[in-house]
Amino acid sequence: MGLFMATMLVTVNMVGTGIFLLPATMASIGSISIYGWLVGALGALAIGLMFAMLGASDPQPGGPYAYAKKTFGLYTGFQSNYVYWTANLVGNVAVATTVIGYLTEFFPALRTPFLATIAGVILIWIAVGANLIGPRFVGALTSVSTIISLFPLVLIVFFGWFWFDPTVFMDSWNPGNLPVLNAVTTSATFALWAFMGVESASVAAGVIDNPKRNIPLATLFGLIFATILYVGNCVVLMGVLPAAELSNTSAPFSVAASNILGATGALIIGICAILKSAASLFGWTLIIAQSAQAAARDGVFPALFAGDEGGGIPKWNYVVSGILMAGILIVTATGSLTDQFAAVINMAIVLTLLPYLYTSIAFLKDYGLDPDRRRAALAIGIALVGTAYCLAAIAGSDAGTVRDAMIFLFLSIPLYAAFRRRAYIPATSQAREGDH
Helix, strand or coil: CCHHHHHHHHHHHHCCCHHHHHHHHHHCCCCCHHHHHHHHHHHHHHHHHHHHHHHHHCCCCCCHHHHHHHHHCHHHHHHHHHHHHHHHHHHHHHHHHHHHHHHCCCCHHHHCHHHHHHHHHHHHHHHHHHHHHCHHHHHHHHHHHHHHHHHHHHHHHHHHHHHCCHHHHHHCCCCCCCCHHHHHHHHHHHHHHHHCCCCHHHHCHHHCCCHHHHHHHHHHHHHHHHHHHHHHHHHHHHHHCCHHHHCCCCCHHHHHHHHHHCHHHHHHHHHHHHHHHHHHHHHHHHHHHHHHHHHHCCCCCCHHHCCCCCCCCCHHHHHHHHHHHHHHHHHCCCCCHHHHHHHHHHHHHHHHHHHHHHHHHHHHHHHCCCCCHHHHHHHHHHHHHHHHHHHHHHHCCCHHHHHHHHHHHHCHHHHHHHHHHHHHHHHHHHHHHHHC
């Protein structure tokens, strides 16, 4: 992938499900969530700068996994990849859920939980099939889909203000009467879901041309574009639809477009949402495979995730990922697509925080000790902001979700021992045979 495709990969992975379903989730908190968006944008900028600068100095396939391994050793690298890979598997289920949510506007029968689940499983396997063709095909597919589907969202950012009603926005300010700090931390945590994917170019370093140049540029361009789209569209929608109506829909943009432009507008937005979210499903499936492949080639993930020795497409990697994603979709199925989306992204967010925190330390090691005091101070400041955002996101998460994530994290210890033993024994046997 060149710079354009790499930028589109970052953009499509950041502006995927969030742009089309997060307005409904944020509406449950109220218009006060605008403060959470601002906090989230600042934290995401710090995280994005760390990945951009690390990508410019030392681009390595696997992104957060590679930086954790380099800084702390194999176990911490494995632990980072284990939670990052799992978070993305879970997150991709939320992507599939969003696609189905907008498909219900065209096929009302999909509101039935059973049919919605079947459709989601089919979508996951279509994404797996596209990735089996190759990363360049996925890059081209996501680039075209992103350009087509984001065009009306860009129009909303610039022209949706003509339908913005300040009274509607203020009446929805804090419908649950939450304490201000709670409202901000909770919305900032949800905003983190929107900004997840800023590391996509770093993770996919193995399939990006001229990575030292293209990874930092793609990261920053994608982050800036995504921030403008997210904040602009969410604020506009909260001034068009009351919070009670916005929070109870699985297709907020279609409902808003219907109010503004009628059935034609709802149709256009619905098609764009399906295209964009489906492209995100394809892009995240690529990232999942790249992350697992990097760890498998170091012997800390099952060998079937590594692909062939010639660097070809890791076919079994994609197949196993597809099976796991389909399983998660089935297990988390509920009567409400919006409730399923919220439950799934809560776990994905908490799991992703650990790789981000490890990346902050790796960044400090590379840049915080710069002989130039100003550069070192800037690096420390960036790392502190990124770390503070991650910790605030944990504080704003549901206690039960954090507990489950910690249990899941500790399971990495026996799994690492099992994977390393399987990788070590064959290598030892081959060495002994060579001695004879």
